[in-house]
Amino acid sequence: ASGILTGGGCGGGGLASVVASEAPGALGEALALQGGAVARACHQASQWLIAIELMQEARPHFAHSPAEWFGVLHWEAALSELDGLLARGLPVAWPARCALAAALLESGRHDEALGVYREAREAGIVNPWDPNEPNVLDLHRLGAVSPGVAVLAVEDALLGALLGERPPQELVLVTGHGTHSPDGLPVLRPVVLEALTSEIGLEVWPVPRNRGRLAV
Numbered sequence: 001a002s003g004i005l006t007g008g009g010c011g012g013g014g015l016a017s018v019v020a021s022e023a024p025g026a027l028g029e030a031l032a033l034q035g036g037a038v039a040r041a042c043h044q045a046s047q048w049l050i051a052i053e054l055m056q057e058a059r060p061h062f063a064h065s066p067a068e069w070f071g072v073l074h075w076e077a078a079l080s081e082l083d084g085l086l087a088r089g090l091p092v093a094w095p096a097r098c099a100l101a102a103a104l105l106e107s108g109r110h111d112e113a114l115g116v117y118r119e120a121r122e123a124g125i126v127n128p129w130d131p132n133e134p135n136v137l138d139l140h141r142l143g144a145v146s147p148g149v150a151v152l153a154v155e156d157a158l159l160g161a162l163l164g165e166r167p168p169q170e171l172v173l174v175t176g177h178g179t180h181s182p183d184g185l186p187v188l189r190p191v192v193l194e195a196l197t198s199e200i201g202l203e204v205w206p207v208p209r210n211r212g213r214l215a216v
Contacts, residue, residue: 067095075107082116094126098145105148117152128153130174135161138174139188147191150175154192158202158216170215177211189214 070078078100085092097120104113120126126143130136137157139150154173161167175189189212196202196216207213 067093067099070096070100071103073103075104075109075112078103079112079116092125094120094143097125098143098149101149101152102146105146105152113148114152114155117149118156121153121156128157133172135168135170136172136174139192140174140176147188150188151192151195154196155200158200172207173214173216175212175214186212 070081073081082092082097082100097116101113101116104110104116117126121128126141128137128139128141130138130141137154139145139153142150142153157171161171173192175186175192177186177189193204193214196204196214202216204214204216207215
């Protein structure tokens with residue numbers, strides 16, 4: 001049990017489950033997340049049964065799993081957790097799905113991450129399209145996301161545009177130019193630009209008189 005409470009290794013976790021269930025609010029959540037992190041370490045060490053037991057015991061004891069829960073689990077366990085919640089008809093908000101997509105990207109599971117984003121978009125949980133301007137993808141509508149998840153949204157939009165009956169001549173991306181960043185430097189713009197030009201090989205140009213927009 002001390003392994004879960006201290007993050008020291010794989011082992012039985014009954015005590016952690018009791019503590020997490022009885023601890024108030026933030027403390028119980030923190031203990032549950034710590035247990036999930038240890039379960040991830042066990043999964044990576046091929047201790048499958050221990051990992052499953054720890055994840056089940058450390059699973060958050062609240063109505064809605066916090067976004068961080070999907071980020072601390074091993075990617076396979078996190079995907080299984082999402083599928084289980086959806087199968088039971090439980091809502092999984094965008095922050096949790098976003099955390100899962102980011103964790104998948106960190107694990108090199110791009111296709112699975114894109115699938116998580118696409119499912120959220122198709123379910124209407126997230127919608128980056130500007131409601132007033134056609135063919136304008138506003139990445140600010142994703143909320144506080146990692147640059148990698150923002151790139152997923154762009155990839156999904158490009159695929160949808162290319163496969164549509166009438167592909168638009170131009171797709172505009174609202175990336176911002178760092179106005180609200182702590183150091184005043186853009187965060188999304190350089191990452192999105194690099195992904196589109198170097199990785200995908202698309203021609204991208206700045207929108208005249210608007211430094212926060214790119215056109216594809």
